[in-house]
Amino acid sequence: MTPVSALSQGAHRLALARRLSDEWRAHGLAARPADRPAAEAAVVALYRLIDAPAPEFVWVPSPTAALSIVHDDPHTFPPVHFQGANLPKYPEGWPLAAQLANLVQDLRRGLDRAVGHGVSRGSWWRPLAIPAERALTTGVAIPAIIDMVVGDALYATLHNCVRALIRAESMPTTGGTDGMTWYGQHDAHWIGHYDVYARLGLAQYRRSDAELLALLAELARSTGWWWPGEGRCVMAERPTEVHTEPLPDALNGEVRLHRDDGPAVRFADDTQVHALHGTHVPTWVMTDPSVERIHAERNIEVRRSAIERIGWDTYIAQARLRHIATSGDPGNPGSALHLYDVPRELWSRPARLLLVVNGSVEPDGTHRRYGLSVPAHFDDPVAAAGWTYGLSGEHYARLARRT
C-alpha cells in the first residue's frame, strides 16, 4: 500500500471511529427508560452461559433504590470477596456474580489478545495532546489513535466524569462490598473500545468471545446498573436527566457533569447528583452556600465551587478576609486589584487571594470578579497579578489593554 492510500484509509477509519465513539457516548449518557425486554434477554443469556436458570427480575428507578434491596438480601446477593479459608473449592461453588465476573475477565483477556493490547495502560502512558487527525498525518499508528478517540475518550467521560459521581452519591466509599455492581450503560467505555476494533476490521474475536461481547453491548445500549443474584436480578433504570458540558481542552468529545440550576443527574425516584463543572458537590452548595459551611468543608474543589456560587466578593465580605493592599489594574481602567490574606482553614497551603475584575462586560452589564490564588509572599497586587502570567510587577504595570 502506498503511504498516501494508507493515510486515506487511516482517515477513513478515524472518521468511522469518531462516529462509533459518539454513538457509545450517547448510550452512556442516555436518559430514557430502559429497554427492559432487551436487557432481560441479555441477562438471561448471560445466566445461561454459567448454567444458571433465568432469574426473576426486579426493576427499580435508581442505583440507590437497587442497593437498598441488594444490601437487605445477603442470601441472594452474597459477598463476592473471598479470603483464604472461605474460598470455595471449585468455581461452581462461587456466587453467581463472581462466576459472571470470571467469565467477563476471561473474555477481556481473549479480546485483548485479539486487539494486541489492553484497554488500560500503565501509569507511564499519557494521552496525545494533539487532535487525532494531526496525529495521523505525523505517523502515529492507527491503534494508538483509535484508543485516544474511543477508549480513552469514553473512559474519561463515562467512567471518570459520570459513573464515578453517581457511585459516590449512591455508595458510601467506606464499608463493605456492594455485591458486585454491573454498570450497564456506564460499561460502554470498555465495550465500545472492543466493538470499534472489531467494526474497523482491526481485530477478529473468537466466536464465543464475540457472542458474549454482544450480550454486554446489548446491556450497555439498553439499561442502567444491575446486580445479578441467585435466582434474582435487580435492574436499575437509567437516569431521567443527565446534564453535561464539554471537558476543558476536549479533543474527542469528552464531557463532564455540570448544571448550575439543579441536579446534573436525576433518577425517576428523585435521587439526585449535583455537579458543577465536573465537581461532585453536596446539595448545600446549590441551595445554601454559606461561609460557615464553606470553611467546614474538607474538599477544596467543593469549597471553590461554593465560593464561586456566592461570588468571590460576597465571600470575601462575609468571611472577613484581611485586606492587604489594593491598586489599579493596569490596562483595565476603573478596575482595581485587591489582595487578601486567606485563613489556613480554607486552603491547605499558605497563599493569598487576588481579586480581579474581568476586562470585558457580561451580558447583564456587570464586570465579573473572580479570585485567583497567588503565592503568600506577595504584598503588591500588581506584582501578584504579573506572577499569574509569569511576569514581573514592572512588566505587568505596562499592561496596555485588557479585554
Add this chain to the structure above:
Amino acid sequence: MTTTMPATPTPTPLTTPTMTLADLTRRSGLDVLDHLERQVTIPVVDGLQAQGDLIVVPYAFVTRAVTLTSGNWREVPAAGVELLRSAAGGNPHTLVADPGTCRWTRQVRDTMGLAIAMIETSAVAYLIHPEHGGTGIAPGRYVVRRQRERDTERMGWRGDRMIAD
C-alpha cells in the same frame, strides 16, 4: 502559492485603521456575543495586552525565559488559528490576520511553562473571542501565555494550575 480570499462582497482588509468588531466578525466569519459593542474601533496595541486568561507579551519582555525550539513557523490562514479554548470548550481565542502577513508556532520553550505560542506579524493581526471581543496586535513578535494560579490543594514544586475562563 496563491491564497484565496473568502467570498465576501468587499472584504475589508484587516489592516484598515478603523476596524470595528462588526468589521472583524464579518471579515473573519467568527462571531462574538450580542452584548459586546460592535461599532467601536478596535484599539491596536503594540505592547502588553491581555484577553481573559491569555496574555500577549512583546517578545522583548521575555527573551530570556522563552525560546523557540524549532524554526517551524506556520502562516496564519484566512480562517484564523485557534490559540486556546475555554473551560467550557466552546469559546476559543482565535488569531486572525490577512493571509501572508502573520506567522505563528507552538514550538516554544518557556521557563515559566506558560507560553503556548509565538507569533510574528508584519501587519495588524487580531485576537477575537466570543465573550471578550476583539483586540488588535501591532506588527512585531510576541509570546502568547496562559494565566496560572497557585494550586491550593497540593504542596510541592509543581504547585500551580492553569486558569481557564
